[in-house]
Amino acid sequence: MKSAILFSFIISRSSTILLLPDVLINAIYSFFEGLLYFACGIDVFGGLPVSNDSLTITDNRTGRTYELAINDNTIRANDLRQIKVDADDFGLMTYDPSFMSTAACRSAITFIDGERGILRYRGYPIEQLAEKSSFLEVAYLLNEGALPDQEQFDRWTDKIKNHTYVHTNIIKFLEGFRYDAHPMGMMLSAVSALSTFYPDAKNIKDPENRYLQRVRLLAKAPTIAAFAFRHSRGLPFVFPDNDLDYVGNFVNMTFSIGGRHKPNPVLQRALEVLFVLHADHEQNCSTSAVRAVGSSHVDLFSAVSAGVAALYGPLHGGANEAVIKMLDEIGSVQNVPNFIKEVKEGKRKLMGFGHRVYKSYDPRAKLIKRIADEVFDQTGLNPKLKIALELERIALEEDYFVSRKLYPNVDFYSGLIYQAMGYPTDYFTVLFALGRMPGWLAQWEEMLLDDDQKIARPRQIYTGSEERPYVPMEKRKTSVTA
Ligand SMILES: CC(C)(COP(=O)(O)OP(=O)(O)OC[C@H]1O[C@@H](n2cnc3c(N)ncnc32)[C@H](O)[C@@H]1OP(=O)(O)O)[C@@H](O)C(=O)NCCC(=O)NCCS
Numbered sequence: 001m002k003s004a005i006l007f008s009f010i011i012s013r014s015s016t017i018l019l020l021p022d023v024l025i026n027a028i029y030s031f032f033e034g035l036l037y038f039a040c041g042i043d044v045f046g047g048l049p050v051s052n053d054s055l056t057i058t059d060n061r062t063g064r065t066y067e068l069a070i071n072d073n074t075i076r077a078n079d080l081r082q083i084k085v086d087a088d089d090f091g092l093m094t095y096d097p098s099f100m101s102t103a104a105c106r107s108a109i110t111f112i113d114g115e116r117g118i119l120r121y122r123g124y125p126i127e128q129l130a131e132k133s134s135f136l137e138v139a140y141l142l143n144e145g146a147l148p149d150q151e152q153f154d155r156w157t158d159k160i161k162n163h164t165y166v167h168t169n170i171i172k173f174l175e176g177f178r179y180d181a182h183p184m185g186m187m188l189s190a191v192s193a194l195s196t197f198y199p200d201a202k203n204i205k206d207p208e209n210r211y212l213q214r215v216r217l218l219a220k221a222p223t224i225a226a227f228a229f230r231h232s233r234g235l236p237f238v239f240p241d242n243d244l245d246y247v248g249n250f251v252n253m254t255f256s257i258g259g260r261h262k263p264n265p266v267l268q269r270a271l272e273v274l275f276v277l278h279a280d281h282e283q284n285c286s287t288s289a290v291r292a293v294g295s296s297h298v299d300l301f302s303a304v305s306a307g308v309a310a311l312y313g314p315l316h317g318g319a320n321e322a323v324i325k326m327l328d329e330i331g332s333v334q335n336v337p338n339f340i341k342e343v344k345e346g347k348r349k350l351m352g353f354g355h356r357v358y359k360s361y362d363p364r365a366k367l368i369k370r371i372a373d374e375v376f377d378q379t380g381l382n383p384k385l386k387i388a389l390e391l392e393r394i395a396l397e398e399d400y401f402v403s404r405k406l407y408p409n410v411d412f413y414s415g416l417i418y419q420a421m422g423y424p425t426d427y428f429t430v431l432f433a434l435g436r437m438p439g440w441l442a443q444w445e446e447m448l449l450d451d452d453q454k455i456a457r458p459r460q461i462y463t464g465s466e467e468r469p470y471v472p473m474e475k476r477k478t479s480v481t482a
Helices: 002-016 022-039 077-082 126-132 135-144 150-161 168-175 183-197 207-233 246-255 265-278 285-294 300-311 319-330 333-344 363-379 383-397 399-403 411-421 425-449
Strands: 054-059 064-069 110-113 118-121
Touching: 064 077, 118 126, 118 135, 118 363, 126 265, 126 363, 135 150, 135 246, 135 265, 135 425, 150 207, 168 183, 168 207, 183 207, 183 300, 183 425, 207 246, 207 300, 207 425, 246 265, 265 363, 265 411, 265 425, 285 300, 285 425, 300 425, 319 333, 319 383, 319 411, 319 425, 333 383, 363 411, 383 399, 383 411, 411 425
Parallel strands: none
Antiparallel strands: 054 064, 110 118
16 A cells, blocks of 8 residues: 555656756655655655665755765765756766875774774774783784784794895885985885786786785895885895894894994884884775785786885875974974974974874874883984974973864974984885884785775876867967067
């Protein structure tokens, strides 16, 4: 009976549409439709039972109402496509430049609560991992989903150590760069070049093969990074020493001269903790780049080189380099108030402050500040630290920063530490890339295993010219600009 009433209502609707303007008809019908559904005991909205976990949308262009499911506090953007003005309409889309409010995947790797300053890898708080775990343990955790027991860890470490060497042609490749090549440019080129050395990496459908490539990249990244460091100093390359642990081997490959390098355990542990703090940060710019490029089913090395490229940018991994430049420019503590004034006037940016996700103190920045104290105890105070501390002190009291929830981020102090350790500023982002590697690998694997994922392909709102006739060259007029 109820369905008969509904059916006759829908039929009569299509015949009346011919006589009145669309919007008016739709509005009238939506009103009566609502009443009818109500009378039929179904529900007022859209004719479907309204669940608590749903969103009801009325399209004021047509007066039609839709109910979209809400899962995990999100609606599916694709569900909006049913919202059309007429049958030829493509359907409604969302406009979200820079993906400010779009979840592009489901992920079980890293949890961030930006308001409360929480960061966890696979459920473990970053503070505990930074205090207790080695970098390779964290790399295992991110990639395998659980902390390894001793046997699993030994096997994992052994596998990594088996793959630390690079093909000697990689050395020739790196030697081809100019003496002053930016080490991050060298790193990104060498990571992508690995795809030519391991053509088997194209077989991304085979889980064992994917595992092998992930191990390869994690093992070779420090070797490539160290070679880039040595190249810029004109020093011969030091080959991996597999008796050393992951970070110890890297430090040895960067600083050893004539086998005389005596590593400082405090500095080495500090570097390891910095790697742990950088190991993953869910869907940031570089990780999204790895996922987007990887979604084309290209090999791992090519996908990760996209991540390295993204990290190279000053708004992402390059910010710690920019912090040092800014501190150099400020020069002394006395100049801090004037600098802050310029920031508030919108003339400058306070580099190392602000974060897309953290709207309170970045938990990593808190830990890094502590590491800085331990490092400067060993190396002597970096004079720029005083300027940084004063910048932070004033900024945290100023309404401009407080009202915008701008706090120090991971990059504010990390550059000072790297500098105290002896790394040049243009090398900081390479260190960030080494730390982020396990995260990129884990996110790539997760993306490939996710049945919801297809090749990444955003939509656009076209703002260009309408169709126009082609004009032959001789008939084109150069526009004259004043
Ligand atoms: C990280 C960053 C890109 C995040 O940007 P975002 O989420 O898009 O934030 P917005 O650019 O919308 O900033 C919001 C407001 O704060 C201001 N702001 C953000 N970061 C600022 C900074 N570092 N110094 C001064 N003002 C800043 C913006 O000008 C904007 O002000 P407005 O509302 O008056 O226009 C941004 O904070 C930044 O550029 N920081 C410096 C670079 C850096 O340290 N990057 C490392 C990130 S780990």
